[in-house]
Amino acid sequence: MTTRALEAARNGAAAAPAAGLARLKRRAGRWALRGLAGLVFFFIFIPVIFVLWISLFQQQIVSFPPEGYTLRWYENAFARSEFRHGFGLSLQVAFIAMVIGVTSGAAGAYAIVRFRFPGREAFNNLLLGPLVVPGIVAGTSLYVYYIMVENLLDVDFRGTLHGLVLGHILLTIPWTVRLVSASLVGLDRAVEEAAMNLGAGPWTTFRRITLPMMRPGLVAASLFSFIQSFENLELTLLLVGPGRTTLPVAMLNYLEFRIDPTIAAVASVQIVLIGALMLITDRFVKLSRIV
Amino acid sequence: MATATAIGARPGGQRAEGFSLGPFLLVPASLLVVAFLAAPLLVLFRYSFNRYSPREFMVDAFTLENYARFFTDAYFIGVLATTVQVAAVCTLVSLLFAYPLAYLMARTESRWKSALVIAVVFPLMVGNVVRAAGWMAVLGNEGIVNHLMLSIGLISRPVRLMYTPFAVYVGIIAVVLPYMILTLQSVIEGIGREVEEAAANLGAGPMTTFRRVLLPLSLPGVIAGGTLVFILCMNAYATPVLLGGPQFKMMAPALYDQFTRTTNWPFGAALAFILMTSTLLLTIVGTTVLSRRMHHRKLEAAPR
Numbered sequence: 218m219t220t221r222a223l224e225a226a227r228n229g230a231a232a233a234p235a236a237g238l239a240r241l242k243r244r245a246g247r248w249a250l251r252g253l254a255g256l257v258f259f260f261i262f263i264p265v266i267f268v269l270w271i272s273l274f275q276q277q278i279v280s281f282p283p284e285g286y287t288l289r290w291y292e293n294a295f296a297r298s299e300f301r302h303g304f305g306l307s308l309q310v311a312f313i314a315m316v317i318g319v320t321s322g323a324a325g326a327y328a329i330v331r332f333r334f335p336g337r338e339a340f341n342n343l344l345l346g347p348l349v350v351p352g353i354v355a356g357t358s359l360y361v362y363y364i365m366v367e368n369l370l371d372v373d374f375r376g377t378l379h380g381l382v383l384g385h386i387l388l389t390i391p392w393t394v395r396l397v398s399a400s401l402v403g404l405d406r407a408v409e410e411a412a413m414n415l416g417a418g419p420w421t422t423f424r425r426i427t428l429p430m431m432r433p434g435l436v437a438a439s440l441f442s443f444i445q446s447f448e449n450l451e452l453t454l455l456l457v458g459p460g461r462t463t464l465p466v467a468m469l470n471y472l473e474f475r476i477d478p479t480i481a482a483v484a485s486v487q488i489v490l491i492g493a494l495m496l497i498t499d500r501f502v503k504l505s506r507i508v
Numbered sequence: 509m510a511t512a513t514a515i516g517a518r519p520g521g522q523r524a525e526g527f528s529l530g531p532f533l534l535v536p537a538s539l540l541v542v543a544f545l546a547a548p549l550l551v552l553f554r555y556s557f558n559r560y561s562p563r564e565f566m567v568d569a570f571t572l573e574n575y576a577r578f579f580t581d582a583y584f585i586g587v588l589a590t591t592v593q594v595a596a597v598c599t600l601v602s603l604l605f606a607y608p609l610a611y612l613m614a615r616t617e618s619r620w621k622s623a624l625v626i627a628v629v630f631p632l633m634v635g636n637v638v639r640a641a642g643w644m645a646v647l648g649n650e651g652i653v654n655h656l657m658l659s660i661g662l663i664s665r666p667v668r669l670m671y672t673p674f675a676v677y678v679g680i681i682a683v684v685l686p687y688m689i690l691t692l693q694s695v696i697e698g699i700g701r702e703v704e705e706a707a708a709n710l711g712a713g714p715m716t717t718f719r720r721v722l723l724p725l726s727l728p729g730v731i732a733g734g735t736l737v738f739i740l741c742m743n744a745y746a747t748p749v750l751l752g753g754p755q756f757k758m759m760a761p762a763l764y765d766q767f768t769r770t771t772n773w774p775f776g777a778a779l780a781f782i783l784m785t786s787t788l789l790l791t792i793v794g795t796t797v798l799s800r801r802m803h804h805r806k807l808e809a810a811p812r
Contacts, residue, residue, distance in 0.1 A: 239713075246714055254609035261631045261685050264642025267652070271645050279645055281655035317540075325537035332530035340534050347545055351743035351787075353760040354552075354780045355545060357767050361555060361777075362548035383544050390537050448635030451745050451760070455767060465637045472637065472750055476644040484638040491633050495626065504629065505622035 265488060272481035279476055290478040291486075300483050302460070303467035310381045310463060311446035317382070318389025318442050323435060325390075326397035344394045347387040352451025359384050360455035376458015384456055388449055389442035396441065400434025433502040440498045444491055556777035566773050574778035584762070584779075588786065591759040594673075594748075595741035595790075598680045599734050602688045605681070606733070610692035611722075615701070625690075632686040640750040643679045644670060647751070671753030679747040684737040691736060695729025696722075727802045734798075735791050742787045759783045 275285035294300050322344065329341050347355065363374035374380035408430070412422045450465040457466050464487065471480050498504060559569040578584050613624055631639065646652050647669040654666040669675055703725065707717040723730075745760040752758070763783065766776030 243714060250608050251612065253605075254612045257605045257609045257685065257689075258627075260605070261628070261682050263646060264639040264682060265631055265634060266642070267645045268638060268642040278650065279648065280650040281652050321536035321540060324533040328531050328533035332528060334528075334531045337531075340538060343541055343546075344534075344537055346541060350545065350549065351739075351760065351780075351783065353743060353745050353763055354784060355548075357763065357776065357780060358548035358552035359544065360767065361773060362544075362551050365551060383540075386540050387545050390541060394537070444633050448633070448637075450635070450637055451743075454745075454764065465635060468637045468641070469746065469750070472641055472644065476641060476648065480641060481645070484641045487638055488634050491635075492630060495630060495633065499626060503622060505625035 268481050268484045268488060272478055272485040274478045274481075277477055279478065279481075290482040293479050294482040294486070297479070299462060299467045299471075300464065303462050303464040304483075304486070306378075306381075306461060307447050307464040309378065310385055311443045313378075313382045314385035314389050314446045315439055315442040318386045318446075319393050319435065319439050321386075322390040322393030322442075323397045323431070323438065326394045326401060329394070330398050330401040341394070341398075345391045348391045352449070353454075355387065356384070356452040356455050359452070363456070375456060376461045378461075381453065381456055381461075381463070384452055385446040385449065388445040388452065389438075392441045392445060393438040396438040397431065397434040400431055400437075404430050436498060436502045437504065440494060440504075444494065448487070448491070552777045552780060555773055556781055558774040558777075560772045560774045565771070574775045575782070577775065578778060578782055587757045587759060587762050588782070590757065591742055591783075592786070592790065594676060594680065594744075594758060595738050598677060598684060598741045599738045601677075602681050602685050602737055603730065603734060606685055606688035606692055610689045611696055613689070614693045614696035625693075628686050628689050631682075636683055636746040637750070639683060640679055640746055643675065643682070643751055647675050647678070670751065671755070673752065673756060675751040676748050676756060676758075679751045680741055680744055683744070683747060684740050687740065688733045688737050691733035692726065692729045695726050695732070699725045724802065727798065731795055731798050735795060738791060738794065739787055742783065742790075 271279050271283075272290055273286045273288070274283045274290075275287050276283070325340070325344050329337055329344075360375070363380060366372070367374055374383075404427075409422055409426050412426045413419070417425065448465055449463075450469060453463050453466055454469075457463060462470075464483070468480060468483060471483075495504065555566070556574055557570050557572070559567040559571055559573065561567050609628075613621065613628075616624075618624075644651075648654070649666040649668065649670070651669070653669060654663075657663045658666065699722065703721055704717055707721045708714075712720065743760050744758060745764070748756055748758040749761050759779065760783070763776055763779040766772050766779060770776075
């Protein structure tokens with residue numbers, strides 16, 4: 218503060234008032250920039266804030282100001298089977314898709330980063346491919362494909378757990394390949410060589426050195442894979458069946474008719490779950506360094 | 509554990525001679541993507557040349573009539589035009605809004621920086637449906653915006669904000685802003701602070717520094733963020749359905765309707781490929797125009 222005042226005084230003494238005006242202008246500009254940035258920040262948070270807020274409203278029809286606050290809509294949300302089952306199914310699908318997607322994706326990323334072979338770049342593009350295809354297109358193509366396969370093989374795919382999981386693995390593979398590749402590229406190979414020189418076998422080196430060094434990438438990949446699957450709507454829309462609906466699809470069906478504190482309570486549960494997952498993961502891996 | 513042995517056996521990884529099992533680690537993931545993305549897309553592509561018949565549902569054929577129908581039907585041309593318009597406007601607006609925040613986040617030395625980054629990622633992670641629900645509470649007739657405007661006497665009866673194009677714009681911009689912010693931030697971080705200081709020392713004001721130094725240098729980020737956001741906007745589904753209502757049609761909901769309401773698979777399949785092709789073409793055009801401009805700037809600047 219004092220140095221700034223000193224500097225200002227020195228400059229003020231030396232230069233004409235015009236310089237002071239320019240300085241004032243610059244300072245105003247800086248505050249305008251900060252103000253705008255703050256507004257943008259607030260803007261992206263508006264929907265989250267309002268969902269959390271109205272889930273606590275006393276009255277059933279959303280209007281402002283609230284007549285009071287209550288937690289009963291959470292009870293009400295839990296009592297509705299489509300949300301309870303949807304939540305359970307989404308957890309199940311996201312967990313299984315995460316395990317399969319992260320395992321196979323990490324193995325693929327390892328091969329791409331560590332080995333040189335023809336078609337390496339093409340494989341990399343193939344595994345990142347699901348990011349490029351719009352969710353709704355991937356979903357409809359899986360829908361017609363499942364019907365075709367069902368007719369050929371007499372096995373159910375639509376509205377089944379395995380049908381959903383196989384689709385959702387597509388969401389998890391590209392994230393895993395990206396995050397694990399990034400963590401592998403930054404890995405110092407000298408440490409592995411040192412372990413080998415000290416007599417560690419290849420498998421020991423992999424298990425004791427390489428795998429622990431890959432951990433941040435694997436943890437981040439698991440988090441993002443789980444979330445991508447859990448909140449997915451577009452790819453899932455046509456793959457769910459009667460009585461087997463994921464949470465986002467159940468929410469969409471409800472929201473097409475009304476917005477009320479019950480659906481806000483469901484959405485709040487999802488917000489809290491995802492927030493908690495991100496915070497817990499951040500304790501192990503610095504998320505800000507990954508995204 | 510045979511594969512694991514193979515992994516460790518080549519710590520150098522560069523050995524060209526001999527046969528290595530390493531690349532076989534790609535097999536599971538590649539098979540999954542081929543079987544559940546590539547193959548379904550091929551089937552859908554094939555279906556787009558079939559013929560639709562209300563009685564027999566889908567007839568095997570090899571016709572271009574589905575594509576021809578799209579380009580001769582004013583309704584669907586309108587849907588595509590709306591989609592492109594929404595995507596273009598949302599991309600531009602989010603670019604304008606994201607830049608200041610991205611700049612401050614890139615330049616701050618605050619210890620809250622990582623918290624700020626996570627805070628930007630968070631809304632992106634909670635999902636589009638949840639965020640659409642939030643906007644419904646904000647923009648509805650009984651929503652907070654109408655409530656505030658009524659209580660300060662700006663309006664005498666609620667203004668319709670929900671189920672309007674405006675609501676869709678607001679919703680989509682909020683969805684894509686985090687992507688734009690994060691892309692721009694990482695690129696601006698890569699631009700040395702000393703470049704800006706040099707410009708300032710040479711007498712450039714903040715606006716000139718931005719226009720002549722920062723913006724041209726961050727153009728790769730603008731292109732990358734713009735492309736990503738444009739693609740996301742073109743494919744938006746949940747936001748237009750929930751905030752735009754049934755009257756407001758964009759490509760993704762229109763495509764979905766063909767499979768659920770009208771069950772015209774061949775035409776729906778054609779819509780899918782028209783959506784993907786037009787997105788790809790528009791992104792290529794946008795990227796080349798912008799990078800050519802960047803190139804021109806460089807040539808102009810060189811002799812000076």
